Amino acid sequence: MSVLAYPVEVSGAAKTFRDFWLRPSVKAVDGVSFTVKSGEVFGLLGPNGSGKSTTIKMILGLLKPTAGDIRVFGAPPRSIEARKRLGYLPELSYLHPFLTPRETLEYYAGLCGLPRREAARRTDELLEMTGLSAVASRAVGTFSKGMARRVSLASALIGKPDLLILDEPTSGLDPVSTAEVKRLVKMLSANGMAILMTSHLLSDAADVMTGFAILDKGRILAAGAVKDLKGTLGEYFLSKVGEGAGFKIAPFLA
């Protein structure tokens, strides 16, 4: 594994799901290629069912590509080397409901192999940073969606990752917390962390992203840098994907 390797290299990745009889049923991703550099906030954008989540799962090593190649810091995504440098915030907060935030963070610190003392220190830091110190001993099963989201975010950061994958990071957060998360993302990327994120909130995404790729029907429609856009990211997105795609409103209202 080279230290100079890109945090994420996706070349010609494709994923076809098969049915019970192993016949190809859905081509979710079809020859996607892009790279994410250190210090970059790269957005994977697209309408529902465009292949964003499948692409992210392949980068995380949860799914095996049917074709193409994916490298995380030059290593296969399923290798221990790649996973040591990776943090992941899923779209929904998947937490053990009977654990407290402190125990949750200590659990993930254990999975990341952090020594006990460092795990305890890092847990305290992240509880403080996410504003969860006061409720650190309450079971997360009793938390609101927004508070659970904070626990998930802290869990994603516990292993000091070099690559952070955020799936709808501001989903379920109030405006103040959303602003804090955006500030955090900017700070982390300024410190050299590579960030790959998806978001449907294009105005929020445009505030933090530096590069992006727009996916539709498993293919990349467009890619580039946010600073090079003439108008807003939202306008550009709609011009590529098409307004009202999938909806037939006019006949319904008639």
Next chain:
Amino acid sequence: MRGFLAIFAVELKSLVRSKSLLAGFVATVLWMWFLPEILTSDGTSDGARELYVKYSLGAVFAAATVAFASAAAGSMALERSRRTLHLALVRPVRIFCIALAKTCASGVAGAALLLVAAAVLLFKCDASRPASRVLDPELEPVSAEARRMYEAYMSDPDTPDEIKKADRSLVIGILKRKAAEHYATIRPGETASWSFPAVPAGAAKASVGFKFATAFSGRYAMKGTLFFADGEKTEIEEFTQETVERDLPQAGKGRGVKISFRNGGSEALLLRPRKDVKIRYSMSGDIFAANLAFAWLELSSLLFLSVSFAVFLGASFGRSVAVFAVLAALFVSVAAPAAVEEYDGEVSAPRMERISSAVSRAVAAAVMPFDAVSPVGDLASDRRIPTGETVAVFAADAALIPLAFAFLSAIAARKRED
């Protein structure tokens, strides 16, 4: 290792915080404590004690196996459906480690429950009660006797054609089971002899036990003379079906023992040499408390085995399918050997019955190494559980097989994700 410990701790916390473990402990203590109040026996205190040990610990083991195996199968599948498994899989920890940690957590919790049961048992029973080691007579192997019976059947003109044409291995299999239960007949005035391996010179107490029957299985007042190799003899007068126990003369220890019995009654006596004649002896330290420790270790190992299989099913299927498959597998593994023992007439059976019989036999053969271990029965009958057996059971059921299942679970979980 840190990853393994983290998952292990979370699994244990899940069991503790769901209160299911606490409920299990309370139910176990109540069951173990109050069972003697509802258990009826043949009236002897030894009989009552044997029933108590057998059904108290046996029931806790059965319930713990079903409960913890179901929980372990559900745990892996539930983590997949909750997606918390995904969050573990993207960390630098191997799936093998996840499966093994889940197995160990459920296994340790189950072993703790069995330990509670064992502690109550120790409190309720005499801890210093002697446990005996058993020596069986030196007889020809069952397979050799079965082959001999087969040759005799085949050369007998009265043997039906369907048996002569039947598959040899099938008939030999039936004859093996018959040989294990084979009755020897001792007619009035006849003498039967059995040779035993040496009783260790340091044995604290040694005795020989018999259980006779008659052709009609009634309670017949039998009598006869027992001869020991050194010319010592003792007269016996007892009802058939009762166990006759006589001390072995001191001179018999340290070398092979030959024991003969002359039927002094007026009716033929029957006896299964492989089941009804035994020498029992004790060495120092052969007490109930030590035997209970061996039994606990064996039962915990068997529980580990069930749990590791359950985790494998949980990694392979959805929660409901995995839990159902675990329960079905546990039922079949218990039922198949019993069905095979009860039903051995497949030579003349219809085709479907022969197929289902073959399936039962295959399952029984697969579970035979585990089914052959019966620590609860040995503990109840004060038979000292052999140390070698406990070591072998622990190594296989609590270490090697769970490791293999964890490996298979990792493959199954990955395949399922893809």
